[in-house]
Amino acid sequence: MDLSQAIEQASAFVIPGFLSGDEALTAERRKNEEAISLLTDAWMSAPAGSEPFSFDLVRNLADRNRAICDSFGIERLRNESGTSLARRLSDEDLIRSVAVLQHRPVEEVRRSAGPQARDLNVAYVEAPVSGMICGIDLETTDRYPDRGYIVNVGMEFVKLAPKGKAERGYVAYCGLPDIYEEKGVPLSEVHHISWGDLAGKLPFRENRDLQKAILSSLETFPFMAHNAAFEDSWLMLNLDGYAEGRKAGRIIPIDTRDICRRIDPEYRTLPHDSRPATLENWARRRGTLKKDEKERHLGLEDVDLMFRTVEAEFAARNMF
Structure with missing residues (x-):
């Protein structure tokens, strides 16, 4: 996924409740989480005032992803690693x-x-x-x-x-x-x-x-x-x-x-x-x-x- 694809993923009109089945929910969640990581890095590294999008786009995508996880069953993801938690401060x-x-x-x-x-x-x-x-x-x-x-x-x-x-x-x-x-x-x-x-x-x-x-x-x-x-x-x-x-x-x-x-x-x-x-x-x-x-x-x-x-x-x- 490149930056334009990540922006497209975050901007897509997706209603989590309309997704059904483990395969569809898993695919959507993984695309969301890849996009969140890429968008966060791009926004934080862009010169101040020249960010290619509002950070609201990232927060809103994270909101949508939580609803996906609820539908899938968050307890089933307990041992699956993600990318949105930093290991340490820089x-x-x-x-x-x-x-x-x-x-x-x-x-x-x-x-x-x-x-x-x-x-x-x-x-x-x-x-x-x-x-x-x-x-x-x-x-x-x-x-x-x-x-x-x-x-x-x-x-x-x-x-x-x-x-x-x-x-x-x-x-x-x-x-x-x-x-x-x-x-x-x-x-x-x-x-x-x-x-x-x-x-x-x-x-x-x-x-x-x-x-x-x-x-x-x-x-x-x-x-x-x-x-x-x-x-x-x-x-x-x-x-x-x-x-x-x-x-x-x-x-x-x-x-x-x-x-x-x-x-x-x-x-x-x-x-x-x-x-x-x-x-x-x-x-x-x-x-x-x-x-x-x-x-x-x-x-x-x-x-x-x-x-x-x-x-x-x-x-x-x-x-x-």
């Missing part, structure tokens, strides 16, 4: 996040980080961190943002300090198509969100007030998330205006998982299969989660745990 994103935390020029941090940001661990501790940060955590029904839905959003704001106090915590639940009342909420074994939590709630894509509030927060403050590539990927295809703000540099993600991997000295001594960079295990090492406690996997609770843990790490490394 080196440039990580360098920029350090610069924002330390209020330093990006070029200065880039010089310290070196080629492929190999020495970013050095840059992290070269200057003190400070400022107001927005924390966000999303709970979803799938791994891939062009297949599933956002069902829970947690946000908190913290002024970074040795014992920074979180303020203005916010939580929202978002509805699902009616078919999930009978089928059950996907991934409920992880986040424990049931249909009762979501019944009568507007879906995330339809909740314009929620979208405006989130976008305004993310454009006002840098945002932190543990494995921020996850939130970044989901917001790209679900939050109106996010891709535009991200490309323009108004939205700056900060990945606390990368912070853990770079500056926690214990991380390098622990076996990989013990998952030392997960929020739960990192929090236990920093004493912000007791040994017999578990991560809640709910938006606001996880944001609060993340902030307490990253501040404990910053304090231990004399970064304030």
